[in-house]
Each structure stands twice: as C-alpha cells, then as structure tokens.
Amino acid sequence: ATNRTFTMLKPDAVEKGHIGAILEKISASGFKIVAMKLTQLTKADAEEFYAIHSERPFYGDLVEYMTRGPIVAAILEKDNAVEDFRTLIGATNPEDAAEGTIRKLFATSISENAVHGSDSDDNAAIEGAFHFAGRDTF
C-alpha cells in the first residue's frame, strides 16, 4: 500500500554539499516529497527525537552531532515507503551498507551516517508530526 516515511538529511550530509545528490536519488527511487524544509534542531528537539537512545553511550555525541548545523527534514510517500526507504539508505554503519545505497555513497561513519529513515509506520507518523504542521504536508 502507499504510505509515508520520514527522513532527515543529517548535518554531515548538508555540510558536505550532498543535499541535491541525495534528493535526486530519493526522487529517482520513486519517492514523492510531500513535506520538506531546511531547519536546525535545538538540543531539546534532538533529545526528544532520540529519547529512545537516551541510555546509549553515544547519546550525548548524537545530540551534539544532530544539532551542530542545518538538516533537511522531509516526509516521503511511496508504496511500502518505510521498508523501501531503509533499503535505499542502507545499513547504519556505512562500512556494512550495500553498494549504491545513500549511506554507502555519502555517510562519514556509523555515527555520522548522512540520513535518517523511520523504522516503522507508527514512528514515521510520530516523527513527521514532530517536524511538520498539517498545512505544510501535502
């Protein structure tokens, strides 16, 4: 069925000038952009967004990384969006990511891995609503 996922092009990808190349790959892979903006997370935003990782040793570094510069937040629509987008971005660690995936092409490391993709339909809805008002979603 057609459904939606949520993505962020993370600060490392934006810093390196990869916004255009990554959006091109997303569009070429059949995803329709239904919301999008350039924004910067506050510390409180990042702590809330990644609250599930709050007990992990990398949490502090993750919050610092995700707040250090602008990100592109977007909601994407496609058949089987959540699963297909996770296939397109590749494994969390770019060293393990398949050839041609966004993380293989553009990620820096396991911690600075260029792009976020929601891991379930429920989280896609929660994460999309965290970043976008209804009137900014098409």
Ligand code: CMP
């Ligand atoms: P993501 O899987 O999108 O969400 C959690 C993020 O934490 C992950 O991307 C990385 O950006 C970051 N991270 C940093 N270190 C690790 C690690 N050792 N394992 C998993 N994620 C990590």
